[in-house]
Amino acid sequence: MMTQKVTDWVDERLGIAKGGRSSLNKIFPDHWSFMLGEIALYSFIVLLFTGTFLTLFFVPSSHLITYHGPYKPLDGQKVSEAFASTLRLSFSVRAGLVMRQMHHWAANVFIAAIVVHVCRIFFTGSFRKPRELNWIIGTLLLILAIVNGFIGYSLPDDLISGTGIRIAFSIVESVPLVGSYLAFFLFGGNFPGNSIIPRFYTIHVLLVPALIVALLAAHLGIMYHQKHTQYPGPKRTNRNVVGTVLWPGYALEAGGFFFITAGVLAALGGLVQINPIWLYGPYIPYKVSYAVQPDWYMGWLDGALRLMPSWEIVAFGHMIPNVFFPAVLLPGITFTALALWPFIERKITKDDRVHNICERPRDNSWRTSLGVGILAFYVVLFFASSTDVLANTFQTSLNFVLWFFRIALIVLPPASAYVTYLITKETQKNTAAGQRKVAMIISRDETGNYSTVDAEPAEDDIHPAQSPVPVPEEAAYLHHNGLVVGSEEQELVTVGDSNGSFTRSLESELPPQRSGGSGVFRVPRSLPGSQGGFFGGGPRRRGRGQRHGDQK
Amino acid sequence: MSLFQSFPRAIRSGGAALAVTVLVGVLGFVIFYPSQAPTASVPVAQPSTGPSSITFSQHATAPAITYHNPSKTLVPEGRTLFVENCASCHGVNAAGSSRAPNLQGLGAATIDFWVYTGRMPLADPTVQAIEGHPRFTRQQTLAIAAYVVSRAPGGPAIPDVNLGVASLSEGQSLFSTNCAACHTITGVGDALANNVYAPSLYGVGSTQIAEAMRTGPGNMPRFGPGTLSNFQVASIAKYVLYLQKPQDPGGLSLGHVGPVTEGFVGILLGLGGLMLFGFWIGGRAAR
Numbered sequence: 113m114m115t116q117k118v119t120d121w122v123d124e125r126l127g128i129a130k131g132g133r134s135s136l137n138k139i140f141p142d143h144w145s146f147m148l149g150e151i152a153l154y155s156f157i158v159l160l161f162t163g164t165f166l167t168l169f170f171v172p173s174s175h176l177i178t179y180h181g182p183y184k185p186l187d188g189q190k191v192s193e194a195f196a197s198t199l200r201l202s203f204s205v206r207a208g209l210v211m212r213q214m215h216h217w218a219a220n221v222f223i224a225a226i227v228v229h230v231c232r233i234f235f236t237g238s239f240r241k242p243r244e245l246n247w248i249i250g251t252l253l254l255i256l257a258i259v260n261g262f263i264g265y266s267l268p269d270d271l272i273s274g275t276g277i278r279i280a281f282s283i284v285e286s287v288p289l290v291g292s293y294l295a296f297f298l299f300g301g302n303f304p305g306n307s308i309i310p311r312f313y314t315i316h317v318l319l320v321p322a323l324i325v326a327l328l329a330a331h332l333g334i335m336y337h338q339k340h341t342q343y344p345g346p347k348r349t350n351r352n353v354v355g356t357v358l359w360p361g362y363a364l365e366a367g368g369f370f371f372i373t374a375g376v377l378a379a380l381g382g383l384v385q386i387n388p389i390w391l392y393g394p395y396i397p398y399k400v401s402y403a404v405q406p407d408w409y410m411g412w413l414d415g416a417l418r419l420m421p422s423w424e425i426v427a428f429g430h431m432i433p434n435v436f437f438p439a440v441l442l443p444g445i446t447f448t449a450l451a452l453w454p455f456i457e458r459k460i461t462k463d464d465r466v467h468n469i470c471e472r473p474r475d476n477s478w479r480t481s482l483g484v485g486i487l488a489f490y491v492v493l494f495f496a497s498s499t500d501v502l503a504n505t506f507q508t509s510l511n512f513v514l515w516f517f518r519i520a521l522i523v524l525p526p527a528s529a530y531v532t533y534l535i536t537k538e539t540q541k542n543t544a545a546g547q548r549k550v551a552m553i554i555s556r557d558e559t560g561n562y563s564t565v566d567a568e569p570a571e572d573d574i575h576p577a578q579s580p581v582p583v584p585e586e587a588a589y590l591h592h593n594g595l596v597v598g599s600e601e602q603e604l605v606t607v608g609d610s611n612g613s614f615t616r617s618l619e620s621e622l623p624p625q626r627s628g629g630s631g632v633f634r635v636p637r638s639l640p641g642s643q644g645g646f647f648g649g650g651p652r653r654r655g656r657g658q659r660h661g662d663q664k
Numbered sequence: 665m666s667l668f669q670s671f672p673r674a675i676r677s678g679g680a681a682l683a684v685t686v687l688v689g690v691l692g693f694v695i696f697y698p699s700q701a702p703t704a705s706v707p708v709a710q711p712s713t714g715p716s717s718i719t720f721s722q723h724a725t726a727p728a729i730t731y732h733n734p735s736k737t738l739v740p741e742g743r744t745l746f747v748e749n750c751a752s753c754h755g756v757n758a759a760g761s762s763r764a765p766n767l768q769g770l771g772a773a774t775i776d777f778w779v780y781t782g783r784m785p786l787a788d789p790t791v792q793a794i795e796g797h798p799r800f801t802r803q804q805t806l807a808i809a810a811y812v813v814s815r816a817p818g819g820p821a822i823p824d825v826n827l828g829v830a831s832l833s834e835g836q837s838l839f840s841t842n843c844a845a846c847h848t849i850t851g852v853g854d855a856l857a858n859n860v861y862a863p864s865l866y867g868v869g870s871t872q873i874a875e876a877m878r879t880g881p882g883n884m885p886r887f888g889p890g891t892l893s894n895f896q897v898a899s900i901a902k903y904v905l906y907l908q909k910p911q912d913p914g915g916l917s918l919g920h921v922g923p924v925t926e927g928f929v930g931i932l933l934g935l936g937g938l939m940l941f942g943f944w945i946g947g948r949a950a951r
Binding site for chain 1: 832833835836837840841844845846847848849850852853854855856857858859860861862903906907910911912913914915916917918920921922923924926927928929930931933934935937938939941942943945946947948
């Protein structure tokens with residue numbers, strides 16, 4: 113076969129069969145919450161594709177030109193080239209607007225997925241040894257994503273985002289001692305200047321994406337190397353991974369999920385308007401619009417700015433600008449504490465063991481309660497970002513909304529932590545909580561007595577409540593070495609027997625069986641229906657739910 | 665067992681995902697595509713006046729706003745209406761009382777604005793007057809204005825805006841400078857301070873817009889002739905009317921309130937929808 117020849121040719125020179133085979137056989141555990149990071153990853157890929165398209169038309173320049181384009185309400189006005197090119201993207205470039213909107217929606221979903229992913233990792237204790245490094249990398253990715261989101265949002269140079277840059281300038285200025293130097297260094301002079309748009313552009317399309325790609329590679333590489341965590345369950349131990357094999361199972365699921373993510377983002381980009389900059393108009397420093405919010409991921413910082421009382425704090429004879437506390441100190445503490453959390457928790461628990469099994473949130477009351485409390489703090493800040501819109505929507509006083517959030521910021525975190533603590537304690541007692549309910553058949557005999565028996569699982573039930581069929585030692589060994597076991601007939605037989613789990617012990621990683629010095633695995637002729645080489649081996653045409661079961 | 669079911673679940677998921685993606689993509693493209701057309705016309709209040717890129721010289725040829733006081737013949741009717749509906753607070757001679765301000769010299773435009781937007785008669789004097797259905801017909805409103813003007817002359821008369829000579833672009837620029845700081849750049853309005861708000865500009869006519877600028881109702885500043893010319897006022901009115909039905913491509917607009925609604929859609933619909941798909945693919949942990 114041609115494929116066979118090509119792969120053999122490549123393998124004899126690069127020796128990829130061994131690594132390739134074991135990579136394709138890599139097991140990934142299945143759980144919906146493990147897909148959150150994937151949403152972020154795929155959104156990021158969509159961001160790269162759509163962003164590349166946008167760079168073809170966007171002009172990163174503050175140079176003022178007279179706008180003469182299809183959007184008549186701005187005809188004849190002086191606008192920056194950045195703004196004019198964004199208008200051109202939106203009105204004149206074919207598919208330009210849908211690309212811009214997809215890019216913006218993808219950014220919103222990207223960061224949302226990261227945040228929920230972080231919550232999943234936190235509440236299941238997946239950051240514990242040996243995954244502290246990946247937690248720190250993840251924190252850096254979150255920071256970079258937020259920073260790049262804000263910068264990208266600012267690039268069109270419209271009235272709303274320009275106000276955001278103005279606020280950012282003041283925030284940088286508020287840093288004691290070095291603030292004004294820092295702000296002038298970043299903006300190339302006083303606000304607004306002509307440098308910030310081109311500088312933001314370079315940061316947005318080159319610097320930060322490169323950092324994100326590098327850290328993402330490390331993030332995934334470490335995850336791959338350390339193997340994914342899994343939830344406790346039958347046959348799952350701290351030293352194995354139960355789940356779906358990479359090829360042809362998990363890779364197809366992941367590929368399908370990428371298309372779903374791209375599809376949802378394309379649907380949002382095509383169907384739901386985001387950031388109609390033509391209605392906002394160009395940014396001119398003396399103009400301002402009310403109801404200016406940043407994109408959602410900056411909301412908690414905006415909310416903190418809104419809720420901060422107008423205190424003037426004087427230290428060492430110098431007034432520390434009020435803005436410094438909510439906009440510099442708060443994110444500083446937030447991200448430092450977030451990055452160091454595995455070590456903080458280690459200090460408290462003195463737990464130095466390796467954890468490959470996720471902890472169910474209810475099983476760790478104090479961490480879950482603390483996490484919910486802290487989360488409540490940021491959720492209140494997030495909602496406080498929309499004080500004016502909420503007051504207007506619910507036709508109530510702005511001051512009332514402001515004070516509501518100020519009080520909620522203090523009351524809600526401990527209250528929600530306490531309620532969470534009670535819930536976790538309660539659910540710990542009930543071991544069946546959250547478990548899959550088994551259908552029951554209720555029958556009544558002649559004497560009038562009722563009795564119940566468990567119903568048979570439905571034919572299409574993908575999670576039959578059965579325990580997995582253990583893999584015989586021999587089969588596991590052969591499978592691991594890229595040797596297919598069993599014939600097609602046997603595969604069909606084993607489908608119904610297993611419940612979708614395949615155990616592979618990390619301890620049983622035996623030395624590979626080499627044939628000659630080429631590194632190519634040759635399949636013993638005694639095993640029928642098998643092929644050697646890169647693509648030939650392994651469980652063919654098997655997704656989840658078909659693992660080797662009984663051998664005859 | 666059908667052929668489809670005989671495929672591994674992963675391939676089925678992938679195939680179904682592809683199908684959904686293609687469907688969504690096609691749907692999105694089809695719905696989105698028409699809005700791409702750059703020929704979409706800008707709504708102009710008086711289409712007969714030609715292109716909206718109007719040069720500044722044109723406002724010299726035709727007056728952008730003509731002001732006129734209501735006919736004096738309406739004064740008797742206005743007096744009756746005023747005594748019945750207004751005098752209990754503003755006094756019979758519209759000179760004000762401890763409950764309500766003096767209306768003398770405020771001009772017909774002030775009376776017309778407050779009455780014709782339904783703000784007067786006031787239901788609750790302790791909160792900001794709320795716009796609503798007018799309690800009086802157009803002629804009754806003019807009659808009340810005529811009566812108040814007959815008590816004391818002065819103040820702006822009722823403006824009649826000639827949108828044809830106004831400039832949409834000039835209006836956009838002036839609106840973003842003078843109005844957006846309270847009414848927001850899209851004109852949806854917003855809460856300002858303790859029970860004070862800038863009302864939405866949707867659903868008001870050019871006369872009311874000009875009256876509001878010329879008289880400064882409530883907390884709104886007054887933009888007199890020394891601040892904004894008639895041409896500028898007419899241009900702002902033209903842009904406000906445009907904002908009520910703007911050129912708005914890109915799909916479903918989320919209320920024009922900015923990133924707040926966008927954030928909710930992104931998190932709930934975007935991430936939430938994807939999490940449902942993830943649940944479909946990933947499933948729950950085996951027990």
